[in-house]
Amino acid sequence: MPTPADPAPATPTPAPATPAAPAGERLRRWRLVLGGEGGGDGTGAALGRDDAGMDQVLAALYGGAEQPGRSGRRRAGLGGSAPQVARWLGDVREYFPTPVVQVMQRDAIDRLGIASLLLEPEMLAAVEPDVHLVGTLLSLAKAMPDEARETARTVVRQVTDDLERKLAARTRATLTGALDRAARVQRPRHRDIDWDRTIRANLKHYVPEHRTVVPERLVGYARAARSVRKEVVLAIDQSGSMAASVVYASVFGAVLASMRSLATRLVAFDTAVVDLTDQLSDPVDVLFGTQLGGGTDINRALAYCQQRITRPADTVVVLISDLYEGGIRQEMLKRVAAMKASGVQFVALLALSDEGAPAYDRDHAAALAALGAPAFACTPELFPEVMAAALEGRPLPVPAAT
Numbered sequence: 001m002p003t004p005a006d007p008a009p010a011t012p013t014p015a016p017a018t019p020a021a022p023a024g025e026r027l028r029r030w031r032l033v034l035g036g037e038g039g040g041d042g043t044g045a046a047l048g049r050d051d052a053g054m055d056q057v058l059a060a061l062y063g064g065a066e067q068p069g070r071s072g073r074r075r076a077g078l079g080g081s082a083p084q085v086a087r088w089l090g091d092v093r094e095y096f097p098t099p100v101v102q103v104m105q106r107d108a109i110d111r112l113g114i115a116s117l118l119l120e121p122e123m124l125a126a127v128e129p130d131v132h133l134v135g136t137l138l139s140l141a142k143a144m145p146d147e148a149r150e151t152a153r154t155v156v157r158q159v160t161d162d163l164e165r166k167l168a169a170r171t172r173a174t175l176t177g178a179l180d181r182a183a184r185v186q187r188p189r190h191r192d193i194d195w196d197r198t199i200r201a202n203l204k205h206y207v208p209e210h211r212t213v214v215p216e217r218l219v220g221y222a223r224a225a226r227s228v229r230k231e232v233v234l235a236i237d238q239s240g241s242m243a244a245s246v247v248y249a250s251v252f253g254a255v256l257a258s259m260r261s262l263a264t265r266l267v268a269f270d271t272a273v274v275d276l277t278d279q280l281s282d283p284v285d286v287l288f289g290t291q292l293g294g295g296t297d298i299n300r301a302l303a304y305c306q307q308r309i310t311r312p313a314d315t316v317v318v319l320i321s322d323l324y325e326g327g328i329r330q331e332m333l334k335r336v337a338a339m340k341a342s343g344v345q346f347v348a349l350l351a352l353s354d355e356g357a358p359a360y361d362r363d364h365a366a367a368l369a370a371l372g373a374p375a376f377a378c379t380p381e382l383f384p385e386v387m388a389a390a391l392e393g394r395p396l397p398v399p400a401a402t
Helices: 023-034 049-062 082-095 098-112 115-119 121-126 131-143 146-182 195-201 240-257 283-288 298-307 329-341 362-370 383-392
Strands: 230-237 262-269 273-275 315-320 345-352 375-378
Touching: 023 049, 049 082, 049 098, 082 098, 098 131, 115 121, 115 131, 115 146, 121 146, 131 146, 131 240, 131 283, 146 240, 146 283, 146 383, 230 240, 230 298, 240 262, 240 283, 240 315, 240 345, 240 383, 262 298, 273 298, 298 315, 298 329, 315 383, 329 345, 329 362, 345 362, 345 383, 362 375
Parallel strands: 230 262, 230 315, 315 345, 345 375
Antiparallel strands: 262 273
8 A cells, every 4th residue: 555755844944144235335335444535445436425524534544645664554634733633533423323433532542643632622522431531531641731631520520420320329239238148147037037057057956857957046147237347448550551440440449438338448559559548439539549550569559458457357358450560479479368368358350341351460360369369350240249259258250261
């Protein structure tokens, strides 16, 4: 008896392809990427009015003729006056979204040597504020004329206020919870019972026939009191490569200082140490109290911090540095070991920024890890969790990629 033929396998439906840009649009994009007046780029694409304006903005930064005697290096057409650069920055903001504007500003500062022009109020009024711009302004702060200083402070305040709006609420909520959990009581309310610790504390009261633990002693979370419960010391390396970290640390320092149950100290260092604790109410004052650049003496900074620790078991020290030590390496490591032995929670952050792992001294990082103080880069979003873990004395949430 013949059997029916097996049904043919179903043909899989292909996933819808992302529609390709029309050929004319692709040529337009290549024309803007390659530049080249008069079709010299080889695309033959003509530009409309807006595209022509965009092309001029790009050419001013990335195009132009080669400088005489400097083969392979190009110059831009911004000239040397602040008004002309300010107009260019205005055009950039007209044609490109804010993230692209910030990238192009950084390229302009790096490629065109216009950092000194940021000392002009007209120039500062035209820029798109971001963390990197603040770092550049801080490096120029000592040379900044009085008429530009107030404009610069306004730019810096825009950035710090924006960061504080984004970071403050989550930081306070996370750390308040950590402080509550770090405090223990023996007669907790039912909702405040720490069941894991209660079970461990009562394992000797296990009743086999009922297969349960009968707790004689309850362990629970207390609500953090208004008095100071923990002390935090932020030690910030203010070498030039740490500019973004200094900006974020100043904002977090101000947030931590606003919490009654924390006593926060902020110390900036290069080869000297500056205690900026009395300026923590305003991150702008903190930032203008730093001086980016110079050498690095981590040992001296840790010595200063160590002398001011009064309650080691209730203290968290956060070192923010790329660990390129110009001081005495062995003394630095001895200080970290002594602090940890006394009960201090020690956290080493290679960077506090969104830029990923920076260049850092790997030997020093490995030596700190051997002392139980892993060094890792930390994003601003992760910082509250790192601080919460340190306050509770539990393992730090070290990113896997570090």
